[in-house]
Amino acid sequence: MTDTDQKLDYSKTLYLPETDFPMRAGLPQKEPELVARWREMDLYKKLRASAAGREKFVLHDGPPYANGNIHIGHALNKILKDVITRSFQMRGYDSNYVPGWDCHGLPIEWKIEEENYRAKGKAKPDLKQPDAMIEFRKECRAYAEKWIKIQGDEFKRLGIVGDFDNPYLTMNFHAESRIAGELLKIAMSGQLYRGSKPIMWSVVERTALAEAEVEYHDYESDTIWVPFPVVRKDAPGARLESGAAYRDAIVRQNADETGTLGELQGASIVIWTTTPWTIPGNRAIAYSPKVAYGLYKVTAAENDFGPKPGTKLIFADALADEAFKKAKLEYIRLQDVSADDLAEITCGHPLRDLGYDFPVPLLAGDHVTDDAGTGFVHTAPSHGREDFDAWTSMVRELEARGIDTRIPFPVDDAGFYTADAPGFEGGRVMDDNGKKGDANDRVIKALIERNMLFARGRLKHQYPHSWRSKKPIIFRNTPQWFVYMDKDLADGSTLRTRALKAIDDTRFVPAAGQNRLRAMIEQRPDWVLSRQRAWGVPICVFADEQGNVLQDEAVNKRILEAFDAEGADAWFAEGARERFLGGRSNEPWTQVMDILDVWFDSGSTHTFTLEDRPDLKWPADVYLEGSDQHRGWFHSSLLESAATRGRAPYDTVVTHGFTMDEKGQKMSKSLGNVVAPQDVMKDAGADILRLWVMTTDYWEDQRLGKTIIQTNVDAYRKLRNTIRWMLGTLAHDEGEEIAYANLPELEKLMLHRLTEIDKIVREGYDAFEFKKIARALIDFANIELSAFYFDIRKDALYCDAPSSLRRRSALAVIRKIFDCMVLWLAPMLPFTTEEAWLSRQPDAVSVHLEQFPAIPADWRNDALDEKWVKIRKVRSVVTGALEIERKDKRIGSSLEAAPTVYIADAELMKVLEGQDFEETCITSHISVISGVGPDGAFRLPEVAGVAVEPKLAEGVKCARSWRVTKDVGSDPAYPDVSARDAAALRELAALGRLA
Incomplete structure (x- = not known):
């Protein structure tokens, strides 16, 4: 040598x-470099070119709202969409992701009012003036544009690749024209109507709200128990009179000590409510035929106001005791009161001397229970959906009995009582800041003055709030524009039946989403489209005094062409009515100035995105959003498409849950537990965030x-x-x-x-x-x-x-x-x-x-796999034995070992025949012997019939491979390496690869 x-x-x-x-990824530094590389090379364009001619796969992006930095929910959502889009692109599809934004609506309008006016002490402009309206809408548009750019950059930082240079925006002129066109399709088919219903109303924001715009928070309400005096008991089918005839009937009945009331003479039915301000809107009392009722008599009273001894009251039996204790009264039960009795009873309003001199009938209702209250439900059709439904379902019967079924408008858009609340005009339910007004106090005071208050209290409960202003809302009867859910659409179907069929035809991931959406469609009332705001697509129809919509294709064409060229601002411009009506401008058509609910905007995105872009297709393969969108985007898209196309705009609906903190609590700034995606990317990288999304059960929270x-x-x-x-x-x-x-x-x-x-x-x-x-x-x-x-x-x-x-x-x-x-x-x-x-x-x-x-x-090769499952089981016993040797420091590495393996199973012995088992076990030598093995050998209970006796390898450690072998030095040219390594060195030398 x-x-x-x-x-x-x-x-x-x-x-x-x-x-x-x-080894150290340095993702926070490396990832922005790759984002820049993708932008410079135009990866999106290259993806489209590479996929040209392939079958299209389209995930339609549910539009985020353009009004703030993205949060962790946005990150989760966009990462899931990106993974789906990329996975189909890499499996032979043309999978084009087009991001979109929801640009209209109250949140942006609210922000403009706050930043550009309230914060500067400036008055909001008079939006009834065309120039002021259009200028205000420009401010809203600029605000949305700013946040679209910011959010777009944040999405790209997450690794999202899509057509960010040409996203869809609900405020683009073409989009506004298409949204308006969808509305006009519905109007022309007779599905749009003007109606009056109690809707959720934000006094603070001065607009109607949809279910998706409401969240529930704790709220403390005034509660009152109010007696309604029984004044008549009529034979079935008897006609009741209002006004003077009704007052005369009361006088006659009160003068008749025996009368037709019998034991119910002088009794009162007691209702309970958490909204005292709705008492002026009361028109009926609801009861349940399934509830047991009784007639009770007060025997002793401690209160300064309210029932005195001898007063007779009707309650649900299950709730009487609790109510009498609340009022600090002692009582006895006189008799049963049957459902038949209640059906024939008419009460007087507790405030009838203030102008509420009309009969208050009793109506049977499925919504009445004896779980809380009195077993009777104060029914104010102006202020509650169930109340409205109960009242309108009985209109014909009530009118046949001589009752005026007109539903009043007791509260205006600012929360003030109107003339339909006589005696309380000018009182206010809620002020501009969402604080309680004086309405409750005024009503309660009036009831006490008339000895018409049984008891009062306070209740902390979950109450609806606007999710934007975070202030409580009210229910109030207002004229709004609706889409029928149950009107025959001339083909035997209704919007409801079309939507339900579409749900059956849709794949849901997870499957539970199907039942959830189905239940919502089955139960939902008519679709209210109108909002009383400024920033959005207008309900661009003309109507007469009765609410009939002008159906004129020429007018519609002028509207849509103007919107496409100028945007929806054209509706608010000076002279718009004359421009669009043309030769019909002298007819008595009123231009509707309400704004479309933004859910209609987002529900229409499939039209101007999927249908109008040649690089996409309709319907979409997938819609993916959070589970809350069963009542939001999934819902509105389904209804809009079913109304205009008879099916859903999607084939599959995928939903994800919400992101909580590590303790399972909702993230909030006040708790300090918010995880911002920007912070995760800055500290760890977007791929870490993406790995979290990929390894979590995203279907759940x-x-x-x-x-x-x-x-x-x-x-x-x-x-x-x-x-x-x-x-x-x-x-x-x-x-x-x-x-x-x-x-x-x-x-x-x-x-x-x-x-x-x-x-x-x-x-x-x-x-x-x-x-x-x-x-x-x-x-x-x-x-x-x-x-x-x-x-x-x-x-x-x-x-x-x-x-x-x-x-x-x-x-x-x-x-x-x-x-x-x-x-x-x-x-x-x-x-x-x-x-x-x-x-x-x-x-x-x-x-x-x-x-x-x-x-x-x-x-x-399933046979090979089965064979190696067995080999690896034997290997696991060897590894276990050597681990003990290493732990006890009898060996440093497995290459110092030469264990003996005993195999009791003949079939298992055959598996190991011909195997280089020492290499598999990473030992320098190994002996495999048929037999049970000595008692002291190492065994694993889960691998029966295998025992291992660890031993040290004999020989010398190879200076190159570190194996301990007996042939180290067998090649005199390389005396300190094994024969295998010496041969390798010779080959490397012959190739000139040894330095």
Whole structure:
């Protein structure tokens, strides 16, 4: 041996991993560089070009609202959409993502009023003036444009790729024209009507609200128990009179001590309400035939006001005791009061001397229970949906009995009592700041003065609030524009039946979403479209005094052409009425100035996005939003499309839950538990956030916080290191393909595993089960690769000669594993996979322009898999035995061991025949013997019939591979290495690869 040979550095003779792909990801710095690269190369455009001619797959983006920085819910939502879009693009589809924004509506209008007027002490302009209205709308438009740009950049920072240069916006002129066109289709088909119903109303914001714009918070209400005196008991079908005739009847009845009332003479029915201010709107009392009622008599009273001894009252039996205790009264029960009795009773209003001199009939109602209150429901059809429904369902019967069924308007848009609340005009239910007005106090005072208050109290309960102003709302009867849910549409269907059929035809993920949406459609009232605001698409119709809509296609055409050219501002411009009506402007048509509910805007996005863009298609394959959108975007899109096209605009609906903190609490600034996506990206990177989304049960509510983020950082680090090791190892790959038949068993096993995972990946992406994919890939990387295959093959990869089939086969298979892993992960972790792909192929354009790998069917080998399941069970016993040896410091590494393995099962012995089992177990030598093994041998209870006796390997440690063998020094030219390593060194020397 020469002096040069003696100084040979064996570490330089090994095929050790070499890569510039860093162990420390540095995602917060690297990711913005990749975002800039994608922008400069126009990755979106390249994706479209590469997919030209393919079958389209369209996920239609539910529009976020353009009024603030994105939050964690936005991040979750957009990441899910991006993963779906990318996964279909990489599986042979033209999967084009077009982002969109909801731009109209009260939140922006509210913000403009706050920032541009209230904060500056300026008065809001008079929006009845055309110039002021259009200028105000321009301010709203500019505000939305600002936030669209900010949110767009934040979405791109998350790794989202889409047509951000040409998003859809509900405030684009063409979009406004199409939204108006959808409204006019509904109007022309007779589905639009003007009606009067009690709706949710925000006094603070001066507008009607939809269900989706309301949230519930604790609220303390005044509660009152009010007696309504029984004044008549009529024979079935008897006609009642109002006004003077009614007053005469009261006088006659009160004068008749025997009369037709019998024991009910002089009694009162007691109602209970949490809204005393609605008493002026009372027109009836509801009862239930299923509830047991009784007539009670007061025997003693402690209160200064209210019932005195001898007073007779009617209550639900289950609630009488509680009510009498509340009023501090003693009582006796006189008799039953039957449902038949109640059906024939008419009461007087407790404030009838103030002008409420009309009969108050009793109505049977399914909504009445004896769970709380009195068993009777104060019915004010102006102020409650159930009250309204109960009243209107009895209109014909009530009119036949001589009752005026007109529904009053006791409260105006500012919360003030009107002339329809005689005696209380000018009183206010709620002020501009959402505070209680004096209405409750005035009503209660009037009741006390007339000895018509049984008891009073306060109740803390959940009450509806506007989710924008966070202030309580009221229910008030107002004229609004509605779409019929149950009108025959001339084909035997109604909007409700069309929508229900569409739900049946739609795939829901998770499946429970179908029942949820179905229940909402089954129960919902007519669709109220109108809002009394300024920023939005107008209800661009003309109507007569009766609310009949002008149906003139020429007028409609002028409206839509103007909107397309000028935007919806054209409706508010000076002379708009004359312009659009043309030759009919002298007719008595009134221009409707209400604004469309923004849910109609977003529900119409499928028209000007899916239908009007040639790079998309209608209907969408998928709509994906939070579970709250069953009552929001899913709902309004379904109704709009069913009304105009007879089916849903989507084939599949996917829903996700909401993000809570680590304790499962709702995130809020006041609790200090908000996790902002911007902070996560700054500290850890967007791919960490994306990995969290991929590994969580997004269908349910998820949790996020520092500990969970760190868990994902740790999982990411292991995954990254697996990719890094493959990149380093493949630095020595020359791209040689090895025929499948020539591959060793272990390589064939890994290819079989790729076939299994390929199935999981493709089925998972189809089913939107991303956690299943992520779990499979992470486990494959950590358990199958790092802790098994790579661990076993490191010796061959590092130490074998260049010509070694084992080494070359391993490289060929690792190349395939790398490609599969990176491509399968690309939709989930776009930054990391792009970095890895370009590290492996510097001349490549982008990993995102690639397709998922095609896995040959003949790689599947179930028999081999079953065989290696058994081999790995035996290996687990060896590994367990050596772990104890290592723990007790009898060996330093498994290469110092030469265990004896005893196999009691003859079939299992056959499995191990011909196996290089010492390599599989990463030991220098191993003996496999048929038998039970000594009593002291190591065993695992879950692997029966296998025992391991650990022993030290005999021989000398190879200076190059560190294996302990008896052939170290067998080649005199390399006296300190094994024969295998000496042969490798000779081959390397012949190739001139030894320094």
